[in-house]
Amino acid sequence: MRVLVTGGAGYIGSHTVVQLVAAGHDVVVVDSFANSKPTVVPRLEALIGGPLEVHAFDLTDRDKTESLFAERQFDAVIHFAGLKAVGESVEVPLEYYQNNLDSTFALVRAMQRHGCFRLVFSSSATVYGDNAPVPYQEDYEPLSAASPYGRSKVMIEQVLRDVASAGGQWRIAVLRYFNPVGAHPSGTIGEDPQGTPNNLMPFIAQVAVGAREELYVFGDDYPTPDGTAQRDYIHVEDLAAGHVAALHRIAHQEPGLRAWNLGTGHGTSVLEMIRAFEHASGRTVPYTVVGRRAGDLAAYWADATRAHEELGWSATRTVDDMCADTWRWQSSNPEGYPD
Numbered sequence: 201m202r203v204l205v206t207g208g209a210g211y212i213g214s215h216t217v218v219q220l221v222a223a224g225h226d227v228v229v230v231d232s233f234a235n236s237k238p239t240v241v242p243r244l245e246a247l248i249g250g251p252l253e254v255h256a257f258d259l260t261d262r263d264k265t266e267s268l269f270a271e272r273q274f275d276a277v278i279h280f281a282g283l284k285a286v287g288e289s290v291e292v293p294l295e296y297y298q299n300n301l302d303s304t305f306a307l308v309r310a311m312q313r314h315g316c317f318r319l320v321f322s323s324s325a326t327v328y329g330d331n332a333p334v335p336y337q338e339d340y341e342p343l344s345a346a347s348p349y350g351r352s353k354v355m356i357e358q359v360l361r362d363v364a365s366a367g368g369q370w371r372i373a374v375l376r377y378f379n380p381v382g383a384h385p386s387g388t389i390g391e392d393p394q395g396t397p398n399n400l401m402p403f404i405a406q407v408a409v410g411a412r413e414e415l416y417v418f419g420d421d422y423p424t425p426d427g428t429a430q431r432d433y434i435h436v437e438d439l440a441a442g443h444v445a446a447l448h449r450i451a452h453q454e455p456g457l458r459a460w461n462l463g464t465g466h467g468t469s470v471l472e473m474i475r476a477f478e479h480a481s482g483r484t485v486p487y488t489v490v491g492r493r494a495g496d497l498a499a500y501w502a503d504a505t506r507a508h509e510e511l512g513w514s515a516t517r518t519v520d521d522m523c524a525d526t527w528r529w530q531s532s533n534p535e536g537y538p539d
């Protein structure tokens with residue numbers, strides 16, 4: 201298939217591009233580089249062994265999005281493009297709603313106009329909100345989220361559901377990611393957060409490499425075995441493989457929309473993650489326990505059964521693999537991608 205990957209220069213998109221090409225697909229990327237750097241492109245070209253077609257523009261620009269579809273024929277789209285920092289979304293909610301919703305509107309309209317009806321959308325476990333029973337199951341309702349970022353995902357899921365229900369030929373896969381971590385085993389591509397990382401794994405990696413002094417552990421009084429919060433960390437290479445599997449599935453499924461969790465089905469605590477990273481890196485990760493972070497839940501993980509049964513996909517990489525691959529990327533690129 202010829203697949204348009206929006207946000208293909210970003211963390212998850214870049215890893216997925218490599219696996220799509222390896223699976224025999226013809227890949228075209230569109231990215232505004234709002235949260236990524238063009239220097240990822242030559243690294244991707246080295247991994248895929250050839251040139252990568254990249255269009256640098258903002259999908260919220262409807263004319264440009266329309267022009268791309270007018271020029272090129274696509275069999276499917278994987279839509280990663282979006283802003284994703286929870287804290288920032290609280291400060292500038294309009295930017296988040298506008299970017300995430302308008303880019304999706306422009307894309308879906310252009311797809312409809314040009315007869316491309318296969319779409320894979322990046323959603324998040326955050327749409328399960330505060331009250332869903334653990335493990336999270338796809339049919340849980342009502343979806344809700346605690347931040348403008350999360351609510352933009354809930355809204356887009358709803359828009360896509362309505363578009364699919366309106367009839368026609370839409371085949372839409374909504375993939376709800378748990379906590380993506382890790383890097384390509386080559387160590388040449390990985391997660392490159394701009395500024396202070398919000399997420400646990402890149403923060404630990406920056407402490408281990410010496411770029412930051414210590415990690416703050418947000419709370420050790422949760423009702424969990426060691427008191428720190430548990431999440432379902434999933435290797436980005438497993439996540440990428442989940443997209444290839446979803447793409448194959450929607451090529452054959454009946455028209456409509458279906459959601460799948462992409463997680464391992466297991467929770468890992470903050471302290472377990474620190475210990476695993478110390479083991480993988482051979483470095484000590486100094487930390488101090490501080491108060492809980494507002495909005496954090498104690499523990500959740502995926503019910504990964506549906507993806508296993510329907511996509512033939514399961515996560516295979518361990519927490520030790522996630523730490524080893526993150527360390528290879530971080531230690532060989534302590535400052536991330538070059539400017």
Ligand code: NAD
Binds near residue numbers: 210211281324
């Ligand atoms: P990322 O920021 O690394 O990648 C997103 C890419 O989209 C960036 O390269 C950015 O420049 C681009 N982009 C943003 N807005 C755009 C626009 N309007 N037009 C064109 N390009 C645009 O993020 P990621 O971690 O790779 O996440 C990819 C997707 O997965 C996002 O939709 C995110 O919300 C979702 N997601 C991520 C996580 C996570 O923890 N990383 C978890 C759940 C869901």
Ligand code: UDP
Binds near residue numbers: 398419431470496
């Ligand atoms: N966390 C932490 N220190 C940090 C960043 C995160 O203790 O500097 C904790 C956080 O409270 C949560 C877990 O690590 O329990 C995962 O946080 P992350 O932000 O990576 O993912 P999310 O909570 O959004 O799933």
